Amino acid sequence: MHKILIVEDDKKLRGELEIFLNNNGYEAESLTKFDNTINEILSINPSLVLLDINLPNVDGEYICKEVRKQSSIGIIIVTSRDNELDELVSINYGADHYITKPFNIHILLAKINSLLRRTNSNIVKDKIDAKDFILNISNSTIIKNDKVIELTKNEYKVLRYLLENRGKIISREEIMDCLWESESFIDDNTLSVNITRLRNKLEELGIKEIIETRRGQGYMLKGE
Amino acid sequence: MNGRSFFHDKIIGILLMIFVLVTIEIFLIPYQYGIFIKIYIPISILLFYIVTLTIEYFTKKQYYNNFEDTLNELEDKYLISEIVKEPDFTEGKILRDSLEKINKSMIENVNQYKYTQEDYKDYIELWIHEIKIPITASKMIIENNKNEVTKSINEELNKVENYVEQALYYARSNTVEKDYYVKKVRLKDIVNESVKKNRSILINEKVSINIHDIELEVNTDNKWIVFILSQIIQNSIKYKKQAINLEIEMYGKACKENVILYIKDNGIGIKKGEITRVFEKGFTGTNGRIIGKKSTGIGLYLCKNLCNKLGIAIELNSQQDEGTEIRLVFPKGSFINLN
Structure with a gap:
């Protein structure tokens, strides 16, 4: 499990961030004192640091620069300063991403995921084994018993999102949010069409009723 | 300054001079001086006086006319005391010194407001x-x-976030x-980013x-353009029709000298007579008075203001009950005049 260190002086915010990251399969930890931040970060040695710029006694940009000198861990700056100069300075000091508050939590999560995938590139898989079928990430196809079916961009994203949240009920809004995030601005009807097509394609592979409709709530990928 | 106004200013002196000359002539009558003296004394006094007046007239005329011309040409008129040259007569010196002092105190006064305003802006940003x-x-x-x-709280929080953002950009817009x-x-x-x-x-x-x-x-x-587009999108949502789903169409068009971005919606549109006023600060119009719309009259004003500063033209077209079209016209070429 990846360890994420939160360096943020607002107690409530870091508490909630910790809960959120723990719920999403990470091991989150946060600093409560900021006297010896750089050494603490280095000794905890997390996979990734979420770093605020406005910290008591010390400047986040400086921490970023000093940590980067000695370590190649992922650094995401999370700050309420939204001018481009700060962003430029942070990136120059070796930060990997720069996110401004109030951030969209799903964007933060996506950036964490992609950063961890890159910094740990040896464990990246291009196929996800979903037991009932295999999802090939590199060419967006689904495979079962040597039978291969191609998915469209949107069908692939929907299936992947459902797969990542397998066993949970996902509302239509959440699926749309995920698709909009990757710039497919589809409307309600298009989503229904996509789901139907996806079901048909899964059925072609002999997988029936794996995407369950929960009236008024959303969809769920059965299994696990 | 011309001869007439100068003559007008000196009228009392001239009248007094005539009176003095007449008096001298009267005094001279009983004495047996030659006619030459009787004429010579008043004429020489008169000549002397006229020469003095003429010199004064030309010195002042030159100075004040130069003063006026410089003032007319000057864009920032308050700089006049710095530019106009030192006069060599008392009146002009007093004028120039006074102007200098007045300017100084006025500049201090204006600066005080400038600092107060900047201070306030800094506070808003910090807040x-x-x-x-x-x-x-x-x-x-x-x-x-x-x-x-x-x-449901999240939806309200999103509104708070939008208002906060608007305030930030408003504070920065100057x-x-x-x-x-x-x-x-x-x-x-x-x-895509704004959507x-x-x-x-x-x-x-x-x-x-x-x-x-x-x-x-x-x-x-x-950053600024995404903010402007966001305001436009939020307006479309605010003024959508209740009965049908809102559609927003966005597309670009390259022209010879500019690139135009169109943002069209099928919302309630704007009344014909009010289209020209929608960019005015605080203008809410008929749509703003519809219950529940809560128009502030700031959104489009801010867009227009920012577009001006970015060198983008913003145009609006609307049909009531049909929808609204906004065009953002970006000039081609990288030169943008900041002011």
């Missing part, structure tokens, strides 16, 4: 950065406790040039987005 932290924390709490209630970074941006990127930014409300309101012909490039500041 906005502070307020963003509890907003972020609230959003995290909502994310960790998802249900119908928190979802100093765009200090926070400004022009680069080549793809129309597609800024349009993504507003996606939770757009999805909630079941808005269908139609983006096409957008593979164009413009030179502008990414």
